[in-house]
Amino acid sequence: DTGVSQDPRHKITKRGQNVTFRCDPISEHNRLYWYRQTLGQGPEFLTYFQNEAQLEKSRLLSDRFSAERPKGSFSTLEIQRTEQGDSAMYLCASRAAGGLGVYNEQFFGPGTRLTVL
Amino acid sequence: AQSVSQHNHHVILSEAASLELGCNYSYGGTVNLFWYVQYPGQHLQLLLKYFSGDPLVKGIKGFEAEFIKSKFSFNLRKPSVQWSDTAEYFCAVRSQGAQKLVFGQGTRLTINP
Numbered sequence: 535d536t537g538v539s540q541d542p543r544h545k546i547t548k549r550g551q552n553v554t555f556r557c558d559p560i561s562e563h564n565r566l567y568w569y570r571q572t573l574g575q576g577p578e579f580l581t582y583f584q585n586e587a588q589l590e591k592s593r594l595l596s597d598r599f600s601a602e603r604p605k606g607s608f609s610t611l612e613i614q615r616t617e618q619g620d621s622a623m624y625l626c627a628s629r630a631a632g633g634l635g636v637y638n639e640q641f642f643g644p645g646t647r648l649t650v651l
Numbered sequence: 652a653q654s655v656s657q658h659n660h661h662v663i664l665s666e667a668a669s670l671e672l673g674c675n676y677s678y679g680g681t682v683n684l685f686w687y688v689q690y691p692g693q694h695l696q697l698l699l700k701y702f703s704g705d706p707l708v709k710g711i712k713g714f715e716a717e718f719i720k721s722k723f724s725f726n727l728r729k730p731s732v733q734w735s736d737t738a739e740y741f742c743a744v745r746s747q748g749a750q751k752l753v754f755g756q757g758t759r760l761t762i763n764p
Contacts, residue, residue: 537694546665556730574756574757576741576754576756577695578754579753592751625695639700640752642696643694644694645694
């Protein structure tokens with residue numbers, strides 16, 4: 535499978551614990567995005583990487599959230615001191631660079647479903 | 652701030668019926684528009700996209716959408732739905748120069764055989 539992959543697919547944790555999710559983008563896609571989706575809602579943007587640089591962060595990304603893409607390939611999203619409100623599906627997407635005036639679409643992974651008890 | 656509104660939360664149709672799902676956005680500048688679909692148990696997949704040119708855009712599986720700039724709308728249509736179209740449909744907007752997609756809340760479509 536050459537699509538976007540995410541690991542784990544499901545995570546159950548207790549309130550206050552730290553969790554880390556991994557995203558492997560499509561090979562050679564230099565742009566990577568994290569979104570969060572809660573029940574009955576569409577995905578909401580969290581953060582964006584171009585290569586290893588984190589270029590945009592949403593206000594939704596509180597201090598307890600941190601994302602990295604150390605070598606410009608896979609990315610991790612860590613949530614510290616999880617709260618019940620963090621329960622959601624965390625989606626990763628990647629996109630190839632476009633030319634001038636060209637925007638390629640984002641390809642989404644299957645997501646990691648987080649449940650905080 | 653940008654927002655996207657999908658008027659129908661849940662639509663139930665019989666096979667062969669015609670479909671139209673509404674999508675309106677709020678943003679005054681140039682936008683790119685998308686419809687994504689999520690079949691049960693699967694990833695979000697792109698159905699179709701609009702960047703410029705002909706406002707009537709054709710996508711996969713017989714879907715099409717029309718961009719009406721004056722109405723800030725990008726409604727999704729299909730003349731004859733199939734049971735396999737049962738899924739959740741998301742409209743999304745990207746303002747020119749931005750990276751993030753802004754999604755609507757989604758419309759759940761159920762097709763009865």
